[in-house]
Amino acid sequence: MITFDLNCSNGHQFEGWFASSADFDTQKSRGLLVCPTCQDGVIQKALSVPNVPRKGNQEAGSPASVAPAAAATNTDAPATEMPPAIVAELVQKLARAQSEMLDKSQWVGGNFAETARAIHYGEEPDRLIHGETSRDEAKALVEEGIDVAPLLFPVVPPSAKN
Template sequence: MSLKVFDLQCDQDHVFEGWFGSADNYESQQAGGLLSCPVCNSRQISKKLSAPRLNVSHIKETAAPSAGAGNAVAAPSSSQVAQLQAQVLRHIRQMIRSTEDVGVRFAQEVRSMHEGETEERAIRGVATQEEREELANEGISVMPIPDFLDDERLQ
């Protein structure tokens, strides 16, 4: 199977790649509201203009490599890419599972750690958009966890 890789962008200007089985697959997911930004979870996604990925495997270099030729590596197959993607997602999910879930106390807890009142630790929880904006204004960076990465939200 040949994968289609598109450069996507959300309404918050986060740019990311989307991997699809076909252009039609992208269109149907977009129309169904199934696409979301992995950074902010926005569902307002658009496809960016990007250079086409050319299949030039049929072109063989006939001249000898020049003295300045560098090392090269073969591109992974689509099944290798899918395996790598699955491994990355498993690793991210494991990292999320290893954090302490503080629930709705998230903003309070992260603020307390930032101010040195409590020991820093890996936490996750629930924060409203307003709370996230307040934290950002205080210089505290937080990142939403997209639903597809948080096993507990999917249960």
Template structure:
């Protein structure tokens, strides 16, 4: 795995991991690397400094942020969005498409839900006028 610092043509900085340098090149050429802030696909690598400690301080442990704390404003906003979704809606898991369709058809009362759907299920919901959208985080059952 290789970690790159990236920047879109609108000067938004972000980073990502890739299987290899060739993997990055092929994904970029296919337009599959997207800025998480604006959706731009004109992405370039930026300079990165390796995380190397000086020899005389090798015995000291550098202070690191906790992994549970957001590392950027974007991560903090996504964490808050997740908190709001989880606090104000019901997780229905793999039953999302069926539950959304039943609510749309009036078979059950409407309520705020979130869950998982296959791409073809989500596409069918959208085509039938059911308002759905992807969430930018993994569902609880897939979290580490």
């Protein structure tokens, strides 16, 4: 069995289990895939990152790290499989890009939401920040018009580095 992360055109994310990649393609072409949330039939494979084991010094279930940024998803793009070597290269490029962004960014830890609001409302100098916050708090920031995006790869807080 293969598990794919899937998206509908309304932005809902869910998981689908298939006997093979060809089975996914067959079900999609026959219109058998629908979003369990809204019943939308426009389904695409989501970009997924290989399962990398957690380092021993990282806690399971820690809050998501987020950084200010604009993000967009193209749900009209055709779902295609890429060879593993290309996927690995893309993941490495994304990791390098995140690392370069973090080098130019300030760690604010658990004060991410408060600091992002202070920057947005001009109470603190404009700068790139990264830190930790809950999904609900990140959603509230977006609803306030404050641009945030989850980091694609885990970040070790400066205080926890060896």
